[in-house]
Amino acid sequence: MKELLQQDLSVVNVGLQSFAANITAAGGRATSVTWAPPAGADPALGWTLATLIGDPRIEAANTIAFERYLGAQPRLVDLVRAGEVMAGLGPGERRILHAGPPIDWPDMCGPQRGAIAGAILYEGWADDLDAAEKLAGSGEVALEPCHEHGAVGPMAGIISPSMPVWVVENTASGNRAYSNLNEGLGKVLRFGANSPDVLERLRWLGSDFFTTMQVAVRGLADPDLKPLMAQALHMGDELHNRNAAASGLLFKRLTLALLGSDLASDAVRRALEFVAGNDHFFLNISMAAAKSMSDAAAGVPGSSMVTVMARNGINFGIKLSGNGNQWFQAPANPVDGLYFPGYTVDDAAADLGDSAITETNGLGGFAMAASPAIVQFVGGTPADATANSRRMLSITLGTNPAFTLPPLNFGGTPAGIDARLVADSGILPIINTGIAHRQAGVGQIGAGITTAPMDCFTGALAALASGLQK
Template sequence: MNPLFQQPLKVVNAGLAGFADNLKQANGDVVALSWQPPALGDVQAGLDLAALIRHPLVEQANQIAFERYLSAQPVLIDVMSAAEAIGAMAQRKLILHSGPPIAWPDMCGPVKGAIVGAILFEGWAADHQAAERLITEGVVELEPCHHYQAVGPMAGIISPSMPLWVIENKTNGQRAFSNFNEGLGKVLRFGANNDEVLQRLQWMKQELAPALKAAVRQLGELELKPLMAQALHMGDEVHNRNAAATGLLIKRLVPALLACDLPMATLQRVVAFMTGNDHFFLNLSMAACKAMMDAAGGVPHSSMVTVMARNGVNFGIRLSGTGDRWFQAPANAVEGLFFPGYGVDDAAADLGDSAITETAGVGGFAMASSPAIVKFVGGTPADATNNSRRMQAITVGANPAFTLPALNFAPTAAGIDARKVADRQILPVINTGIAHKQAGVGQIGAGITTAPMSCFVEAIQALAQALPTGEPA
């Protein structure tokens, strides 16, 4: 030991940073490791995690789920009303919202405002007070979009008369749905429900949807993965930046619209609406990702995450191996850039179904392809690249359909593995808009957030409990 202490020493400190600080003050050479016990330090959860690591049933299930995700081929095939596309909505006064299940009294301001707006749009009530009575009396039912293979950004509202994009996975025939993007400003997805919002929704239903339905029929169908892949090479990450993807979509839709013999005034209004909204493709991106992740669902014992969604109060995830069960925790705040006049105290918690893009390996996972996004969400281009690299540590594999030029065309990390999240203490990164906590104010910024760790800890415990007894770990 004496010769050892006569040599220059470098200390590795794991745990409390205070120990490393003391050594630095004594002029010691110290490396501080940012380390925490896995699974939030919960002993039983740690044991459950250990049982799942390298478990042959879990490994095999994850490969099955991941291959199904990779082989999914989401295609735009139609435009339908929600009542046509989703059978339950033709039979009940049903409104769908973003995120995991939540009761009306517990909802955040933007979601409540959007639900009231949807009731007014449907003509079920004449004013706000009457609309709220329909909810509290149980006449109008509220359920998550994800329960009906659907997704919606921010408040995520879908009501029976609203037009939906219809996406079909050509590999298995399953469908996914999303509403139309309304643009920016005073819009339903941020809880606005005044006459301007309702009139726009009526126009979308009466003129925009029939025109786009005719255009999609003229096209026959539109494969979405190649379009998304091309957009990644043009500076999008197809969550918060969709400028290129929207341009590519318009390039396909406009010739089809011209071939439909529509009235010139209709054509002008439809094209102006699409070209005036760089986020017009977002809802298609979300529906395509939903179709890909639904393909991976329902594989017993798989620890692959198939849903991440937020309702402005709670964040919820689902695993392939635990079916329709939600694992929830309070949604994190979003750290980012605020529009002038707004700050953290004005913001709602993380909100919307758009985290389905990150679940499918794009969005925040593909930020390396979109250095311009940092001017919107904060940070630097190096941060964007580091986010994409870091996600490789928590995924089952990578998706060769989506490649990142800034990383030498490396495939995006994909297939979030709940085991790796809990074990490595690395949370999935999500870039997102920030909504004002009051209904109708709208978007007040954008930034970066993560899922709460406790969701993943609870999920792996449920997965471990479902393992057959006597199976080797």
């Protein structure tokens, strides 16, 4: 013992950092290992987690789900009205789709209520805003999540029957996903705005713009989205909050498709000017592509792979591949971000939108290493962006070799969130997000970073374990 104490002290410290600090202060060396009890130190949940780690049934199911995700090939195949292709939105149906997990009208946040009222006016189901809000609260209009209809929408996420939707098909298995058009920034429906100028823009998007873009999409020489998205990652996008490169790449394809069309030049010019002036134009297509890829992995019994993450401005919800169509919800975590001048956290709505489907697929916050410039918008440093991507490797089944990150030596993005690894490590999926004002129609007031709440994952794992025992 005397000989041991005379040697240079070199300690591996597990747990509290203060123990290491004391050793260092005394002249020793200490290497700290960050550790916390798994499953939030809940004994029952810890035991459940222990039974799931290494379960050969789950491992086999996750292999199938992850391979289906990796094999997905999203292709932009059409732009059509929602009611023409989406079940439940056909003629005579009064149904509006919204972002996030299920929620009733009285419980919705301000932006989502404002956007639904605006969609009712857009459809002509009410003559004024008061009548639209009463109709929404009467139960005569069905309000359901986009994800229940194979669709996704940013922020409020509103899709109504006559709105145009992008159609993205995973050609590997034939499943399709849908998303609405991006209106640009400012006062827009997805932030709850429903004024006459907002509705006028929506009507133009649903008429002249729709006609022009439909011709362009149907005439695309190269409709494959995966290579375009991969190229955009190499050009500084992360395909959630930054889509400048992807929007530019799509603009070139759309322009070439329109050059030989018989459409009126004024209509073509106005449509292309709108696309060129909207750096977020590709976001909705990125989301539909991501939805088509994650849906390919859904429905594998026993799989702990996350296939949906979505928020409705109140709650955060997830789905696992192995739990069927079941939602697992918890209150949405606050957003740590940068606010536009004049706004603070007190003005903000809780995390909102289906756009976390990008993170579900290894993009967005998981691909921040590809987009160091994004930190000027959401906060942090370029080093933080790279660290975030590296940290997500701890909770994923693998990486996506189709989406590579130059700062990580062209390694693939972390992909295939495993709910078991989230609960075991305590590391939560990170999400880049915009911040909406809590009042309808004010618009975006900032952007930042948030995480999915742990209770979603622990609830989903408890259900998965119960299903395996049957």
